[in-house]
Amino acid sequence: MPHLKQVLAGSIVVGLLSSVALVTAGQEELPPVVTPGLPGLPDRPGTAPSDAVVLLGPGTGWKAWRRSADTEPSEWIVDADGIGQVKPGKGNIRTRDEFGDCHIHVEWQVPEGRECNGQSGCNSGVYVMGRYEVQILGAFDNDTYPGGTAGAWYNQHVPLANPCRPPGEWNTYDIIFRAPRFDANGKQLEPPMGTVIFNGVVVQNNAIIKGPTGSSMLKGPASKGPLFLQDHSDPIRFANIWVRPL
Numbered sequence: 001m002p003h004l005k006q007v008l009a010g011s012i013v014v015g016l017l018s019s020v021a022l023v024t025a026g027q028e029e030l031p032p033v034v035t036p037g038l039p040g041l042p043d044r045p046g047t048a049p050s051d052a053v054v055l056l057g058p059g060t061g062w063k064a065w066r067r068s069a070d071t072e073p074s075e076w077i078v079d080a081d082g083i084g085q086v087k088p089g090k091g092n093i094r095t096r097d098e099f100g101d102c103h104i105h106v107e108w109q110v111p112e113g114r115e116c117n118g119q120s121g122c123n124s125g126v127y128v129m130g131r132y133e134v135q136i137l138g139a140f141d142n143d144t145y146p147g148g149t150a151g152a153w154y155n156q157h158v159p160l161a162n163p164c165r166p167p168g169e170w171n172t173y174d175i176i177f178r179a180p181r182f183d184a185n186g187k188q189l190e191p192p193m194g195t196v197i198f199n200g201v202v203v204q205n206n207a208i209i210k211g212p213t214g215s216s217m218l219k220g221p222a223s224k225g226p227l228f229l230q231d232h233s234d235p236i237r238f239a240n241i242w243v244r245p246l
């Protein structure tokens with residue numbers, strides 16, 4: 001049995017070591033304070049954290065976006081509360097800003113009463129860097145091919161679950177994206193990777209993205225790029241879209 005003094009001395013040494021370990025090189029500063037937003041609910045969109053780049057919210061219109069075909073402003077519908085909607089036939093839209101590593105938050109809804117039939121009727125998508133589509137689809141009680149359902153990295157990674165809400169209710173996507181890494185000669189060292197949380201359920205767990213997904217708007221190597229929303233001829237609604245560069 002160790003003597004009490006030895007136990008006490010040991011405790012003091014462990015305590016000192018723990019104190020030293022509390023401050024490690026590169027970890028001297030506390031993280032910045034961020035006021036969190038409100039979570040989105042089925043019957044009303046949430047709000048953005050205080051330091052986010054707000055891309056669609058109350059009073060913003062679509063001014064952070066433009067038509068992807070040219071540099072003209074987006075012609076999609078939006079009201080003063082920040083509820084936007086695809087105006088079918090007006091084309092895809094893209095952000096004016098570009099993003100690399102980031103957290104993207106998007107809320108979307110299939111309008112109440114809208115018929116969804118496979119890929120038809122309730123289709124849109126979020127194209128990260130204009131290249132990698134997280135599929136938006138009214139997937140509640142609507143079967144389609146697995147790589148094309150809601151929450152898929154389109155035709156590359158089938159989502160791990162289908163937590164889609166019915167038409168008339170809001171869904172949330174949180175996409176945690178890591179951009180590809182390149183060497184000085186432009187050779188890709190690490191692929192893009194993305195986690196997707198759909199209505200609070202992890203549906204993509206750090207999936208390795210093999211390259212631009214089908215019908216991507218942009219191609220070619222890049223470390224950052226704009227966010228695109230797809231006009232698939234369906235009146236999908238959007239709200240509370242923001243990005244936090246990481």
Ligand code: MG
Pocket residue numbers: 123124125135136230232
């Ligand atoms: Mg789509």
